[in-house]
Amino acid sequence: xxxxxxxxxxxxxxxxxxxxxxxxxxxxxxxxxxxxxxxxxxxxxxxxxxxxxxxxxxxxxxxxxxxxxxxxxxxxxxxxxxxxxxxxxxxxxxxxxxxxxxxxxxxxxxxxxxxxxxxxxxxxxxxxxxxxxxxxxxxxxxxxxxxxxxxxxxxxxxxxxxxxxxxxxxxxxxxxxxxxxxxxxxxxxxxxxxxxxxxxxxxxxxxxxxxxxxxxxxxxxxxxxxxxxxxxxxxxxxxxxxxxxxxxxxxxxxxxxxxxxxxxxxxxxxxxxxxxxxxxxxxxxxxxxxxxxxxxxxxxxxxxxxxxxxxxxxxxxxxxxxxxxxxxxxxxxxxxxxxxxxxxxxxxxxxxxxxxxxxxxxxxxxxxxxxxxxxxxxxxxxxxxxxxxxxxxxxxxxxxxxxxxxxxxxxxxxxxxxxxxxxxxxxxxxxxxxxxxxxxxxxxxxxxxxxxxxxxxxxxxxxxxxxxxxxxxxxxxxxxxxxxxxxxxxxxxxxxxxxxxxxxxxxx
Numbered sequence: 001x002x003x004x005x006x007x008x009x010x011x012x013x014x015x016x017x018x019x020x021x022x023x024x025x026x027x028x029x030x031x032x033x034x035x036x037x038x039x040x041x042x043x044x045x046x047x048x049x050x051x052x053x054x055x056x057x058x059x060x061x062x063x064x065x066x067x068x069x070x071x072x073x074x075x076x077x078x079x080x081x082x083x084x085x086x087x088x089x090x091x092x093x094x095x096x097x098x099x100x101x102x103x104x105x106x107x108x109x110x111x112x113x114x115x116x117x118x119x120x121x122x123x124x125x126x127x128x129x130x131x132x133x134x135x136x137x138x139x140x141x142x143x144x145x146x147x148x149x150x151x152x153x154x155x156x157x158x159x160x161x162x163x164x165x166x167x168x169x170x171x172x173x174x175x176x177x178x179x180x181x182x183x184x185x186x187x188x189x190x191x192x193x194x195x196x197x198x199x200x201x202x203x204x205x206x207x208x209x210x211x212x213x214x215x216x217x218x219x220x221x222x223x224x225x226x227x228x229x230x231x232x233x234x235x236x237x238x239x240x241x242x243x244x245x246x247x248x249x250x251x252x253x254x255x256x257x258x259x260x261x262x263x264x265x266x267x268x269x270x271x272x273x274x275x276x277x278x279x280x281x282x283x284x285x286x287x288x289x290x291x292x293x294x295x296x297x298x299x300x301x302x303x304x305x306x307x308x309x310x311x312x313x314x315x316x317x318x319x320x321x322x323x324x325x326x327x328x329x330x331x332x333x334x335x336x337x338x339x340x341x342x343x344x345x346x347x348x349x350x351x352x353x354x355x356x357x358x359x360x361x362x363x364x365x366x367x368x369x370x371x372x373x374x375x376x377x378x379x380x381x382x383x384x385x386x387x388x389x390x391x392x393x394x395x396x397x398x399x400x401x402x403x404x405x406x407x408x409x410x411x412x413x414x415x416x417x418x419x420x421x422x423x424x425x426x427x428x429x430x431x432x433x434x435x436x437x438x439x440x441x442x443x444x445x446x447x448x449x450x451x452x453x454x455x456x457x458x459x460x461x462x463x464x465x466x467x468x469x470x471x472x473x474x475x476x477x478x479x480x481x482x483x484x485x486x487x488x489x490x491x492x493x494x495x496x497x498x499x500x501x502x503x504x505x506x507x508x
Contacts, residue, residue, distance in 0.1 A: 443504065
């Protein structure tokens with residue numbers, strides 16, 4: 001039993017004419033596939049077709065496609081008035097609201113209509129494909145086909161195989177995804193599938209960091225945007241996606257994984273959700289919005305460097321060398337003694353550790369000791385970290401010095417792994433665990449995250465850029481400090497880091 005997704009007369013159905021359904025119809029028709037569209041609300045179907053026509057017309061006007069191709073695409077779309085008219089379809093894609101009972105009802109209706117060898121796929125973003133399929137007489141031909149919003153702009157589609165999904169179903173959907181000009185990745189059914197799992201390591205961990213009062217929202221956004229290279233800071237992103245979407249999805253993933261600590265939600269996000277601070281769409285979230293424009297607090301100017309000597313710990317040799325070069329470029333006066341002078345500013349470059357732990361371990365005066373992240377952002381935005389004993393004059397001296405060459409510096413409170421190290425390591429660790437569970441291949445994990453989340457690197461590539469051994473050190477330090485199992489390293493990461501292997505290396 002199989003579907004030839006390459007055939008010229010392939011016919012697919014889309015059930016649901018909302019934002020996702022209309023987007024799926026548009027990319028299918030533009031890719032040369034004939035589509036039947038149904039929605040219980042006939043007016044919504046008409047609105048969807050009108051919208052698709054405008055989008056394709058705009059693409060033609062801007063030269064992104066020929067007018068005749070736009071016209072041909074519109075000619076491939078047929079609105080049907082009854083679900084029974086899906087009978088001849090080879091593949092039907094359900095794109096209804098994220099409600100399990102509604103989806104089960106739709107799948108039961110579709111099974112009564114389509115032929116036995118037709119594929120029925122769900123565009124669910126968070127519900128278990130296996131659970132949806134369990135309501136079907138033939139669960140082996142059910143799969144997930146998860147597009148991202150807005151569909152025409154987001155090239156990724158996740159092809160999700162439930163526990164009983166047969167291989168030919170995934171094969172056909174991979175072909176269909178390519179015909180629809182998308183980039184398909186193959187995923188085994190898991191809570192959050194692939195992309196939504198990895199995303200927890202960015203926004204949820206950032207909220208945990210903020211909850212510790214390490215830094216405020218805008219400074220965390222600046223560090224992760226400027227230093228780590230993310231297109232949007234986590235709190236900008238949460239405002240864009242809206243807390244009434246993100247937080248329930250986080251709780252769902254957490255509970256579907258039986259309270260796996262890596263995905264633990266934040267009580268702060270729940271409180272903000274209940275307060276109605278949903279984000280951009282209501283004018284208030286982590287930021288305030290006026291006429292749709294984000295209001296960002298101005299960044300205070302750095303203090304002037306007071307010229308005092310600077311002593312840099314040599315415990316981390318590579319970090320010492322990097323930071324010494326920066327200090328020289330900032331016209332700092334290096335104290336080259338074996339121990340710091342009586343009035344010298346003391347800088348350390350820990351990997352994973354906080355400054356309190358580092359100062360105590362190295363026998364340094366904590367009042368004069370600050371840390372600098374030498375793994376993330378030295379050339380674009382520097383992170384300077386205090387400890388509870390740091391005196392203001394030394395904090396100001398470090399801030400002024402490390403901003404002296406025009407590169408901005410952000411001062412944060414004590415935190416194992418700074419902010420950049422900690423967030424990147426969490427993202428990498430989740431990606432490694434996905435690989436460990438065989439949910440997707442290492443290559444598909446990175447491809448999906450870059451396309452679906454617009455991260456500068458995929459999780460495994462992030463690990464290789466930072467250094468797998470460094471990521472392991474950071475996570476081990478976080479685990480030691482907090483005693484929280486959400487920081488325990490994945491076996492995939494630990495084994496490859498210990499052996500000096502690429503994180504993309506699979507076992508024979």
